[in-house]
Amino acid sequence: MSQSIFHQTVLCQTQTVAEHQSKVSSLEVSANKGKKNLFLTPTNFRGSRLCVRKRKLTMGRHHHRHVDAVPRAVLTTNLASELSGKFNLDGNIELQIAVSSSEPGAARQVDFKVSYNSESLLLHWGVVRDQPGKWVLPSRHPDGTKNYKSRALRTPFVKSDSGSFLKIEIDDPAAQAIEFLILDEAKNKWFKNNGENFHIKLPVKSKLSQEVSVPEDLVQIQAYLRWERKGKQMYTPEQEKEEYEAARNELLEEVARGTSVQDLHARLTKKTKAAEVKEPSVSETKTIPDELVQIQAFIRWEKAGKPNYSREQQLMEFEEARKELLEELEKGASLDAIRKKIVKGEIQTKVAKQLKTKKYFRAERIQRKKRDLMQLINRNVAQNIVEQVIDAPKALTVIEHYANAREEYESGPVLNKTIYKLGDNYLLVLVTKDAGKIKVHLATDSKKPFTLHWALSRTSEEWLVPPETALPPGSVTMNEAAETPFKAGSSSHPSYEVQSLDIEVDDDTFKGIPFVILSDGEWIKNNGSNFYIEFGGKKQKQKDFGNGKGTAKFLLNKIAEMESEAQKSFMHRFNIASDLIDEAKNAGQLGLAGILVWMRFMATRQLIWNKNYNVKPREISKAQDRLTDLLQDVYANYPQYREIVRMILSTVGRGGEGDVGQRIRDEILVIQRNNDCKGGMMEEWHQKLHNNTSPDDVVICQALIDYINSDFDIGVYWKALNDNGITKERLLSYDRAIHSEPNFRRDQKEGLLRDLGNYMRTLKAVHSGADLESAISNCMGYKSEGQGFMVGVKINPVPGLPTGFPELLEFVMEHVEEKNVEPLLEGLLEARQELQPSLSKSQSRLKDLIFLDVALDSTVRTAVERSYEELNNAGPEKIMYFISLVLENLALSSDDNEDLIYCLKGWDVALSMCKIKDTHWALYAKSVLDRTRLALTNKAHLYQEILQPSAEYLGSLLGVDKWAVEIFTEEIIRAGSAASLSTLLNRLDPVLRKTAHLGSWQVISPVETVGYVEVVDELLTVQNKSYERPTILIANSVKGEEEIPDGTVAVLTPDMPDVLSHVSVRARNSKVCFATCFDPNILANLQEYKGKLLRLKPTSADVVYSEVKEGEFIDDKSTQLKDVGSVSPISLARKKFSGRYAVSSEEFTGEMVGAKSRNISYLKGKVASWIGIPTSVAIPFGVFEHVLSDKPNQAVAERVNNLKKKLTEGDFSVLKEIRETVLQLNAPSQLVEELKTKMKSSGMPWPGDEGEQRWEQAWIAIKKVWGSKWNERAYFSTRKVKLDHEYLSMAVLVQEVINADYAFVIHTTNPASGDSSEIYAEVVKGLGETLVGAYPGRALSFICKKRDLNSPQVLGYPSKPVGLFIRQSIIFRSDSNGEDLEGYAGAGLYDSVPMDEAEKVVLDYSSDKLILDGSFRQSILSSIARAGNEIEELYGTPQDIEGVIKDGKVYVVQTRPQM
Known part of the structure; x- marks a missing residue:
């Protein structure tokens, strides 16, 4: 906008009124890059800005930004101002007119310019006084003017290189307008204004402008009335100013015709003339300078909190400001006094600055609404309907058979092997090296004649004519290339029906062959580009993507079959896609993933867009329209697929009918x-x-x-x-x-x-469709007039949009290219939030809203990427705020976004803590950061699981470039907000770690060691491996339940297992160095030592590492190798069936149950009453073996024995089968009765009282505990220490589940430092399985000095996204004789199984009292520490304790010696 909203310029300088030549939309978007201003209603205060409807022009040409207008002469209060306008005369001929008067009293000047060169161009003209249509011929006219039959004057134009010019001066004071036509006399061609005369009003004589004025309040009322009359349409800033002046000129015309100002006032304010006949007030005799009105309006706006006003409110505010100042005048204040009163401090500077920057008293950023983030949660989880895949070998094509045979035939090594799909046929290119020469063999199964158009190159872009020595027989050379025909048959393999050719190159400077193929006059290319085969590359064996596992294979096969038809044109492709949408939808998420992969391959130019087929644009847009309509329906009716439908739509244009x-x-x-x-x-x-x-x-x-x-x-x-x-x-x-x-x-x-x-x-x-300007234009509506044969287009606004939404979009477009992106991000996200309710409703224009939402989403990403430089020097508070904005954006685009929303709430809490300088803010923010990273990791894994198999399978079928297939999912992720969010988290992480004094490492097991570095992706994949030399494993993923492989002396990982997880405990017990590295640079450096010998020296908070040379460490290495291979076997005493199926806690003995049961029995009655101990009974040792030998279970026993034989022979795959076979056991009636009696007599509920089904659930849980003797983790662990698995017995500890608020694990000696004066504990929400099992994220951790148990010190806040919660139930805990043995920690190897499945709940820490309430946290953590200290004192040795908190009370569910 170029003018002050309070019409600062309007009030001192008049500008022409120019009506739009095209009837464009009230919300027109400039398509010119770099001019991204929208003609939208503003989102905040702009004083007296008006909206004006565009007028329809005769020629109907449509323009953006640059406005062609019909000139309309008006009265003006400043005769030095200029009136200008343009006409389209015929096609590309343009007429420009300017009407002006250099100074008051001077002749009025009319300048004509025509973009038309002719020696015979004439102006046929006259002036009009007070009788419309009657021409008067002025006596003053330019030289060369002729009088034509006393009806008109004809004045020749002056010809120049850029067109024809003419200047006319009119000094007739009575002349009100000039009327004219233009004539090319030589061609007898008339140029008219839509068949009529051109009519241009002339400025009113200076006398009138000097003597007559109209009060500004009346001008504004008249302008407002004009705006209302014209339908309150939105208009450009320039046209708003013109409309304001048009209103003034209308009133001046009335005054010129004799109407008094009082009459105008009465009419405009709807008061009678009589009521207005009174003594003039101060307001009628004095006026307020506009600059003071502007300042007063600005003051009012600031006092009101810089709100977003509607246009009506803006106009009212401007008038209220003027009235307030007029009231001051009426009370006797002078203008100077008013000026001194309101022009204070920086107010004038602020106003002037906003006028200069054209902000017009608008807020520098929008005011975001306070929203309940919980309302944004959607739990729509997509389903996959996967077809049964038969593992049949893939049938090889003729060319694949031939390629294999040819490969065996070649004597030299294969450097490159590539098979291209050419429609229904294939092309093999095989590069080998033999006797120093490069040999290139090309073969195809096509029956059409093939000619190779080729060259040699040193780079992929180069085409060099091959030397004579490289040309096969029959070749011809031409400019920078050669052509060689393929020959039918193959001398080496005559049985294959192929045509082939061979090229030999003995010059090592050439690096490859660029080529295309000519067949029947048609050029065959590689998806629109040249083929290129590299000589020196590794063997490019095309990856075999198997049988389509993890995909909607039937759909992908169908797509591949139809690709030859689809590549004819976009019309064909979109119509085929439309026909497949139902099938894809019925296949669930994987079906739609197949469509997405196909459409993205298309959008990234991996597929042919057009092949030998001409199609009209309207046919393409119609096919697009059909496809996007179908996708719109899926989006509306299947909310679980909205995220993937958005991605599909982003690859397809909007389209449209006709x-x-x-x-x-x-x-x-x-x-x-x-x-x-x-x-x-x-x-x-x-x-x-x-x-x-x-x-x-x-x-x-x-x-x-x-x-x-x-x-x-x-x-x-x-x-x-x-x-x-x-x-x-x-x-x-x-x-x-x-x-x-x-x-x-x-x-x-x-x-x-x-x-x-x-x-x-x-x-x-x-x-x-997802371009921001285009998407806004489609939603807000626009009209492009037709011209001649060119059709017009009218797009109506989407109905039902929220109030103020156009203003919000205008704010976005005004800031879209600004360097400071923070206000833009706020505007974009506010717009997305406002759009959300409309996106959840089904309507015919839903897809336009989806495209707009996708465009807003994409603009957030690009804006954030633009902000990276700005954030280089930003403080943590700003980075956190940006993280929250990007996270909000990601949540709005995601299905099943509950975890993301809770992360967002966490960042809100972290920001609040940072602002008040809470001492724990950085520690808490670090936990939110870790959780957010986990959420991103989960999202990336989900995309990889859903999209990558389809990309690989379909990519192989369609011959898509390998690099495009391999990075497919990565590029999808990069196209969204997740990548930007990850970048911001990486920037903040070191800042938080430094502020919270966390360092780059968390050392879980501080053991100094030396070993050879090996890098693995997951510890799980190597847990059963035995390393023959001491090995330092760098594992990208450690879940927490893995076994540490034999020969491993250290595990380093970026993952964050809990310090008290199973793998952490086993690392400490096995004296294996175990540490988490938070610095990716350090980790990358460590990975560079792969295969080298490294020394690790961990402290409690750091790991120092250095390379060791083989010769320097020969003695220590041999010692370590000896340690690795020498493990003394552990013996167990075989436990026998005691004749009892169940025992109470008072009857627990070493022959009956394991240490877990005996310890819990020992605690009962000995600990303080404030520590709860759950009632327990047990199923003793030997019961499992006895039940297995029971006659009704004979078949099960035989099956188990057969599987155990296979196991001893090394077939570890039977472990799962054994566990499943154990589940087939039948319960002896005596077991049921004894267990029922013991449970009831101990005050425990008996499951069978709730029905037979409940007992069956309990019985299955018992069998799962028995079967866990054969889980992989436990079996390999016992095998590693040479424990006789046959002697392993499993008792079952039965306890009532406490439906916990929190669960904890205590080590009464700090395991990281070995400090026995310090308790270390971890706490999670819900059941403790998320703490000791393979659940990602960290628990709340704290230490507490035993001398001051009321002062726990939090080390880290929780980041676990999931908690486990269960109904009132019974849990059956494993209690084997292979746990807590000297030299072997078997704790946690076997399963504890509740009879009811625990519910996974996504956790919201932002409302958790343990996090937010410092007093509550101190109370709970102190209670946990005191319980640990008391139990340690009871046993006299360090303890590993598990327990829960329920309603503030501590319960201990088991304890064991800390290993």
Whole structure:
């Protein structure tokens, strides 16, 4: 906008009234890059800005930003101002008119300029006084003027290089207007205004302007009435100013005709003339300077909190400010006194600054609404309906059989082997090296004649004529290439029906062969580009993606079968996709994933867009429209698939019925005609557009605009193309190739920029549904007038949008390119939030809203990426705020987003803590950061699981480039907010670690050691391996339940297992160094030592490492190797069945139960009453073996024995079968009765009282505990220490489950430091399985000095996203004789199973009292520490204790010696 909202300029300088030549939308978007201003209602206070409806023009030309207008002469209060306007006369002929008067009292001057060169161009004209239509011939006229039959004057134009000019001066004071026509006398061609005379009003004589004025309040009322009359339409800032002046001039005309100001006031304020006949008030005799009104309005706006006003409110505010100052005048204050009163401090500077920056008293950022984030949660989880895949071997094609045979035939090594899919056929390229020569063998199963058009190269871009020695027989050479025909049959393998050729190259300087194939006059390329085979590359064996496991294989096969049809044109592809949507939807998430993969391969130019088929743009847009309508329906009716449908839509343009696509075809012709560019590149592009328009056309159009704006720098044109993936080769590959470069004249610049800018919107309307400007335009509505044969387009606004939404979008577009992106991000997210309710409703225009939401989402990502430099020097508070904004954006785009929302709430708490300088803010923020990282990891894994198998399988079927397949999911992730969020987290992490004094390491088991570095992805994949030399494992993933492999002396990981997880405990017990590294740079450096010998020296908070040379460490190494291989076997005493199926806790003995049961029995009655001990009974040792030998279970026993034999032979796959077989056991009636009796007599509920089904659930849980003797982790652990697995017995401890609020594990000696004066504990919400099991994230951890048990010190806040909660139930705990043995810690190897499955609940720590309430936290943690200390004192040795908190009370469920 170019004028003050309070009309600072309007009130001192008049500007012409120009009505729009085209009837464009009330929300028109400039398509010119770099001019991204929207004609939208503002979102905040703009004083007296008005909206004006555009008028329909006779010629109906449509423009953006640059406005062609019908001149309308008006009265003006300043005769030095200029009236100007433009007309389109015929096609690309433009008439420009300027009416002015250099000074008051001077003759009025009319300047004409016509973009038309002719020696015989005449102005046929006269002036009009007070009788409309009657021409008066002025006595003053330019030289050469002739009187035509006393009816008109004819004045010749002056010809120049850029057109024809004419100046006329009119000094007749009674002349009110000039009327005219234009005549090319030589051609007898008349130029008229839609068949009528041109009529231009002339400025009122200076006397009137000097003597007459109209009060500003009346001008504003008149302008408001005009705005209401015209339908309250939105308009450009320039036109708003013109409308304001038009209102003033209307009133001046009335005054000139004799109407008094009082009459105007009475009429405009709807008061009678009589009521107004009174003594003039101060307000009628004095006026307030506009600069004071502006300042007063600004003061009012600031006092009101800088709100977002509607247009009506803006107008009222401006008037209220004026009234307040007028009231001061009426009370006797002078203007000077008022000025001194309100012009204080920086207020004038603020107002002036906003006027200068054209902000017009609007807030620098929008005011975000307070929202309940819980309302954003959606728990829509997509389902996969996977077909049964038969593991049959994949049938090889003829060319694959041939390739295998040929590979065996070649004597030299294979350097490169690639098979290309050419429609229904294949092309093999096999590169070998033999006797120093490179041999290239090409073969195809096509029956058509093939000719290889090829060259040699040193780079992939180069084409060099092959030397004579490299040319096969029958070759011919030409410019930079050779052509060689394929020959039928194969001398080496005559049985295969192929045609082939061989090339030999003995020059080592050549690195590869670029080529294309000519067949029946048709050029065959590699998805529109040249083929290129590299000589020195490794063997490029195409990956076999198996049988399509993890995909909707039937759908992908069908897509592959139809690809040859789909590549004919976008119309074919979109129609095929539409036909497949139902099938895809019925296949669930994997089916839609298949469509996404296919469409993205298309969008990234991995598939052919057009092949030997001409199609009209309107046919493409109609096919797009059909596909997007179907996807819209899936989005509306299947909320669990919304995320993937959004991604599909982002790869497909919006499309549209009829006129939207047809305009692509028509408008390029108008551009060519209007701008005299009917040949060369524009004609070639025109032919492409007519026959096969594509998203490339948006890039080409932008490249042309950039080229023109750069003063016709052709390098800019090519850069714009290349940056967006369009090369010369691609331009030449179109069916209608573009050979030429643009070459425009300078006089074409203005018209081409205008018309190409308009055309960009037409192209984006079809091809770029997710482009922000295009998406806004489609939602807000627009109209593009037709012209001649060019159809018009009218898009109505989407109904039912929230109040203030257009203003919000205007704010976004005004800030979209600003360097400071924070206000933009807030606006984008506020717009997305406002849009959410509309997106959940089904309506015919839903897809336009989805495209808008996708565009807003994408703009958040690009804005954040632009902010990285700004954030380099930012403090943690700002980075956290940006993280919260990007996380909010990701949550709004995600299905099943509950975890993301709770992370977002966590960041809100962290920001609040940071602002008040809470001493724990950095520690808490670190936990939220860790959880957010986990959420991103989970999202990446989900994408990898859902999308990558489909990308690999379909990519192999369609011959997509390997690199494009391999990075498919990675690129999908990069296209969203997740990648930006990850970058921001990486920036904040070291800041938080430094502030919270956390360092780069967490040392879980501090053992100094030396070993050879090995790098693995997951510890789980190598847990059963035995390393023959001392090994330091760097594992990217450690879940917490893994076994540490034999020979491992250290495990280093970026993962964050709990310090008290099973793997952590086993590492300490096995004296294995175990540490988490938080610094990716340190970890990357460690990985570079792969295969080398490294020394690790851990402290309590750091790990120092250094390389060791083999010779320097020979003695220690041999000692370690000896330690690795020498493990003394552990013996167990076989436990026998005692004859009892169940015992109470009072009856627990070493022969009956394990240490777990005996310890819990020992505690009962000995600990303080404030520590709860659950009632327990047990199923003793030997019961499992006895039940197995029971006659009804004979078949089960035989099956178990057979599987155990296989196990001893090394078939570890039977472990799962053994566990499943144990579940088939039947319960002896005596077991049921004894267990029932013991449980009831101990005061425990008997499951069978709730029905037979409940007992069955309990019995299954018991069998699962018995079967866990054969879980992989336990079996390999016992095997490693040579424990006789046959002697392992399993008792079952039965306890009532306490439905815990929190669970904890205590080590009464700090395991990290070995400090016996310090208790270490970890706490989680819900059941403790998330603490000791393989659940990602960290627990709340704390230490507490035994001498001061009331002062626990929090080391870290929780980041576990999930808690386990269970109904009132019974838990059956494993209690084997193989746990807590000297030299072997078997704790945690076997399973404890509740009879009811625990519910996984996504945790919200932002409302957790343990996190938010310091007093409560201190109380709970102190209670846990005191319980641990008391139990340690009871046993006299360090203890490993598990327990829970329920309603503030501590319960201990088991204890064992701390190992």
